Amino acid sequence: MPSPVQVRCCDASGCRSAGSQALRTALEGARDAAGLDPSQLTIKPVGCLRQCGSGPLVACDRPGRTQLFGGLAPEQAGALIAEATADATAVPASMADGLAAHRIDLEGPFFALQRPVVLEGCGQVNPESIDDAIAFGTYAQLQRVLQELSPEQVRDEVRRSGLRGRGGAGYPTGLKWDTVALQPPGPRYVVCNADEGDPGAFMDRSVLESDPHRLIEGMAIAAYAVGAERGFVYVRAEYPLAIERLRLALQQARSRHLLGNHIHGTSFNLRLEVRVGAGAYVCGEETALLLSIQGQRGMPQPRPPFPAQSGLWGAPTLINNVETFTAVPAILREGGDWYAAMGTEHSKGTKVFALSGAVVNTGLVEVPMGTPLRTVVEVIGGGVPDGSPIKAVQTGGPSGGCIPAERLDTPVDYESLVELGSMMGSGGMVVMGQSTSMPEVARHFMGFSVNESCGKCIPCRAGTVQLAQLLDRFVERRASPEDMERLDALCQMVKVTSLCGLGQSAPNPVLSTLRWFRHEYEAACREPADALATGRVR
Amino acid sequence: MAVVTLNVNGQDVAVPAGASLLEATRAAAADVPTLCHLDGLNPVSSCRLCLVEVEGSNKLLPACSTAAAEGMVVHTHTPRLREYRRMAVELFFAEGNHVCAVCVANTHCELQDMAVTVGMDHSRFPYQYPQRSVDASHPQFTLDHNRCILCTRCVRVCDEIEGAHVWDIGSRGGQCHIVAGLDEPWGQVQACTSCGKCVEVCPTGALFRNTDTTAEKQPDASLPALLRSARDQHRWHNQ
Incomplete structure (x- = not known):
C-alpha cells in the first residue's frame, strides 16, 4: 500500500542536471528529521515530470490534492515536507511563501492542454522498479494479448488505431506490422530505434529514462504480433542514464519471466537486448541502424528491399521508434478506435514534442495531433520569455524547417508540416525569437x-x-x-x-x-x- | 526464362526477370552514365549518376540497384537528370585534387571521360583543395588519396571477388577515405595478396602500379564480370 502522502522527485537527466539528486537526499533527511518513516511519507524517484525548464521538479501527492514545485533548493526540503504532511495552516507563513513562489499550476495551460498517452507513466512510476510499473498496469496488456488475442487481432487493433511511425516519416504502423508478419515463415526481428539524434529532441530519452517497462511491453506485443522471437533496442551512447535504466528494466523483466521463454505460460518466446550506438547520427536511418546492430559500418543502403522484407541478417525486421512502441499498450488497453478518435483525419492519436528555445515553458509536451502550432508554442509553451512575438518555430531538427509566425495556426500533423516545407521529424520543436537570423x-x-x-x-x-x-x-x-x-x-x-x-x-x-x-x-x-x-x- | 518488358525513352525492351534497370537501359542503348557501378560487383548506388525517372515514382531511382519491372516507363536523359549529373560530376572534381596533366590515368580515366560525357568543362563550385596523403608503402602499387572518388570498387572487388577485404572506408562525410587493413600503411597489411584487382577496377588514378607514370595506366575494369561468370557459370572468356 502506498502511503497516503507521496513525494515524487524527478530523476530524469534534465532535473538531475538541475540538482534533483541533492534535493531528494535533502528531502529524505528532512523526513527523518520530522520523525516520519517511509510508510507515512514515501519519497520516490520518478521519471520526467515534463516541465523540464523549471527543474528540479517535485510533485507532492496527498489524498485529493497534487501539487508540483519547480526549482526548489535543498534548503527548502524541510518546508516541503512540512507542507506535504501538515495542514496548510500549520506551515509557518514565511515558509509557505517561500514555497508558493515555486508552485507550478497544474491547472495551467502547460498541463491542462496536454493529453498524456505515451507519457502517462512518465513521472508516475519509479523507472527502476518493476513492481511500481506493474502496480501502474504495465505488462497487463502483454498478458491479455498473449492469453486472449491472436497476432492478427493485435495487428487489427493497431491498424484501426491509425498509428503512424513517430520517428518522423509517419509510415502507417499497422501496415508495417502486417508486412513483416506476412513474410514467408522463418526468423524475424523487432528493433526499436532509440537513436534519437536531432538537436532539440529529447522525447525518446525521456521515455527510456522514465518508463522503460512500457517500451518493453510495447515491443513484446509487437514481437508477438509479427512472430519475432528476438529483438534489439538501439540506443545512442549519449544517453547513459537511459541505457542504464533500460538494461535494468530488461533484467527485471527477465527475472519475472516477462521476457524469455514461455512468457505467461504460452509458447511465445522473446529475447531483447540493448545495442549502444557509437555516435553517428546517420545510424538513426533504419538501414544504417540495422548494419550497425550487425557490427558493420553504419551506412544507408538503397531501399527496396525494405527492412520489413530483408533486415537484420536478411530476415524480415520490424523497426519502429520508441514513441511508436510505447503507444501500443495504451492502444490495446483502450482500443484502436479510442486512439483513432484523437487527432486529425490522416494523423491519429497524440504526439510528444520536446519544446525548447525562446519559450517560457521548456519541456515535454504531448498533445493530440492537429493541435495548432500556436497553441503548442504560445499557450502551452507560454511564448517568448520577454513577451515579444515569435519569429519562427523549427521542427524536425536538421531534416525539418522553420515555420514562420504567420503560419502558426497550422495544425500539427504530418501532411501540414510537409506542406510548409518542414516535417514532423521525431518531435523536436525549437522556438525562435525576433533576434534569430x-x-x-x-x-x-x-x-x-x-x-x-x-x-x-x-x-x-x-x-x-x-x-x-x-x-x-x-x-x-x-x-x-x-x-x-x-x-x-x-x-x-x-x-x-x-x-x-x-x-x-x-x-x-x-x-x-x-x-x-x-x-x-x-x-x-x-x-x-x-x-x-x-x-x-x- | 521469365522476361519483363518495359519502355525506355520511348523504346520497348525485354530483359530477363531479375535484371536491373541499368541492364534494361543498356538494351535500349540509352547510355546511362555510371561511375561506382561495375558489372560483377554488388551495386552501392553512391555516385548517383545512373538516377533515372520512372513514371509513377515520385523519386529518382538508381538504375544500378533498381530491379526492372513489367510495364515501367523510364526516362534516362531528361533536362533535370542531365543537370543533376553535371552537378554531381562537378562535385566530384571540386572535392578532390584532380590534376589530369600529371595523372597516371590521364586519357584512361573514367572520371575524365564522365566530365566529357556530361558536358562539364569547369566546376561552378569552388575547388576544395583538401590535404590528402599518398600511400606508397606497397612494393607494387600506390594509393593516391587525392584522386580517389570513393566509388568503393576497390573495397568491393577485394571483398567480393578476391575475398581478402583489405579495403574499407574510414571516417565520415568529407573526411571519408579508403583505409587498408586496420587503417595501416598498405604495405603492412598481411591480408593483401597483391593480386592487383583493386588497381584494375579503380576508375581514376587513385590506385596504380608503381611502374606507371603519367598517362600510362591501362586498367581493365572488365575483370570482376569475367571472374564472376567464370565462377558462377564456369564460363571462361577464352573458351
Missing part, C-alpha cells in the same frame, strides 16, 4: 549535416560542404545574387539525388528559410554595406 540557423543545421554525413553518396558528402560554404557567404554578408541561384539549385540537387533520408532532407532548413525569409538572404547580398552599417537585416 535565419541564414545563421540554416548554416548551423547545414554544419550539422556536414559533420554527420556518412560520406557514401556524392550529393550529401560534397554537396553539403558546398552548401555550408555558400551559407557562410550569406552569414558573413559577402554573397552575390549568383550565390542565391547556386544555393537554390544545389539544394534541389542534394534533396532529389541523395541516397538516404538524411541527404534528401539536409537542404530543408535552407529551403524553408529561403521560402519564408528570403528577404534575409537578399539583404545579405543586395546591400551588404548598408546592412553592416545599420546592423539591421532589412
Whole structure:
C-alpha cells in the first residue's frame, strides 16, 4: 500500500542536471528529521515530470490534492515536507511563501492542454522498479494479448488505431506490422530505434529514462504480433542514464519471466537486448541502424528491399521508434478506435514534442495531433520569455524547417508540416525569437549535416560542404545574387539525388528559410554595406 | 526464362526477370552514365549518376540497384537528370585534387571521360583543395588519396571477388577515405595478396602500379564480370 502522502522527485537527466539528486537526499533527511518513516511519507524517484525548464521538479501527492514545485533548493526540503504532511495552516507563513513562489499550476495551460498517452507513466512510476510499473498496469496488456488475442487481432487493433511511425516519416504502423508478419515463415526481428539524434529532441530519452517497462511491453506485443522471437533496442551512447535504466528494466523483466521463454505460460518466446550506438547520427536511418546492430559500418543502403522484407541478417525486421512502441499498450488497453478518435483525419492519436528555445515553458509536451502550432508554442509553451512575438518555430531538427509566425495556426500533423516545407521529424520543436537570423540557423543545421554525413553518396558528402560554404557567404554578408541561384539549385540537387533520408532532407532548413525569409538572404547580398552599417537585416 | 518488358525513352525492351534497370537501359542503348557501378560487383548506388525517372515514382531511382519491372516507363536523359549529373560530376572534381596533366590515368580515366560525357568543362563550385596523403608503402602499387572518388570498387572487388577485404572506408562525410587493413600503411597489411584487382577496377588514378607514370595506366575494369561468370557459370572468356 502506498502511503497516503507521496513525494515524487524527478530523476530524469534534465532535473538531475538541475540538482534533483541533492534535493531528494535533502528531502529524505528532512523526513527523518520530522520523525516520519517511509510508510507515512514515501519519497520516490520518478521519471520526467515534463516541465523540464523549471527543474528540479517535485510533485507532492496527498489524498485529493497534487501539487508540483519547480526549482526548489535543498534548503527548502524541510518546508516541503512540512507542507506535504501538515495542514496548510500549520506551515509557518514565511515558509509557505517561500514555497508558493515555486508552485507550478497544474491547472495551467502547460498541463491542462496536454493529453498524456505515451507519457502517462512518465513521472508516475519509479523507472527502476518493476513492481511500481506493474502496480501502474504495465505488462497487463502483454498478458491479455498473449492469453486472449491472436497476432492478427493485435495487428487489427493497431491498424484501426491509425498509428503512424513517430520517428518522423509517419509510415502507417499497422501496415508495417502486417508486412513483416506476412513474410514467408522463418526468423524475424523487432528493433526499436532509440537513436534519437536531432538537436532539440529529447522525447525518446525521456521515455527510456522514465518508463522503460512500457517500451518493453510495447515491443513484446509487437514481437508477438509479427512472430519475432528476438529483438534489439538501439540506443545512442549519449544517453547513459537511459541505457542504464533500460538494461535494468530488461533484467527485471527477465527475472519475472516477462521476457524469455514461455512468457505467461504460452509458447511465445522473446529475447531483447540493448545495442549502444557509437555516435553517428546517420545510424538513426533504419538501414544504417540495422548494419550497425550487425557490427558493420553504419551506412544507408538503397531501399527496396525494405527492412520489413530483408533486415537484420536478411530476415524480415520490424523497426519502429520508441514513441511508436510505447503507444501500443495504451492502444490495446483502450482500443484502436479510442486512439483513432484523437487527432486529425490522416494523423491519429497524440504526439510528444520536446519544446525548447525562446519559450517560457521548456519541456515535454504531448498533445493530440492537429493541435495548432500556436497553441503548442504560445499557450502551452507560454511564448517568448520577454513577451515579444515569435519569429519562427523549427521542427524536425536538421531534416525539418522553420515555420514562420504567420503560419502558426497550422495544425500539427504530418501532411501540414510537409506542406510548409518542414516535417514532423521525431518531435523536436525549437522556438525562435525576433533576434534569430535565419541564414545563421540554416548554416548551423547545414554544419550539422556536414559533420554527420556518412560520406557514401556524392550529393550529401560534397554537396553539403558546398552548401555550408555558400551559407557562410550569406552569414558573413559577402554573397552575390549568383550565390542565391547556386544555393537554390544545389539544394534541389542534394534533396532529389541523395541516397538516404538524411541527404534528401539536409537542404530543408535552407529551403524553408529561403521560402519564408528570403528577404534575409537578399539583404545579405543586395546591400551588404548598408546592412553592416545599420546592423539591421532589412 | 521469365522476361519483363518495359519502355525506355520511348523504346520497348525485354530483359530477363531479375535484371536491373541499368541492364534494361543498356538494351535500349540509352547510355546511362555510371561511375561506382561495375558489372560483377554488388551495386552501392553512391555516385548517383545512373538516377533515372520512372513514371509513377515520385523519386529518382538508381538504375544500378533498381530491379526492372513489367510495364515501367523510364526516362534516362531528361533536362533535370542531365543537370543533376553535371552537378554531381562537378562535385566530384571540386572535392578532390584532380590534376589530369600529371595523372597516371590521364586519357584512361573514367572520371575524365564522365566530365566529357556530361558536358562539364569547369566546376561552378569552388575547388576544395583538401590535404590528402599518398600511400606508397606497397612494393607494387600506390594509393593516391587525392584522386580517389570513393566509388568503393576497390573495397568491393577485394571483398567480393578476391575475398581478402583489405579495403574499407574510414571516417565520415568529407573526411571519408579508403583505409587498408586496420587503417595501416598498405604495405603492412598481411591480408593483401597483391593480386592487383583493386588497381584494375579503380576508375581514376587513385590506385596504380608503381611502374606507371603519367598517362600510362591501362586498367581493365572488365575483370570482376569475367571472374564472376567464370565462377558462377564456369564460363571462361577464352573458351
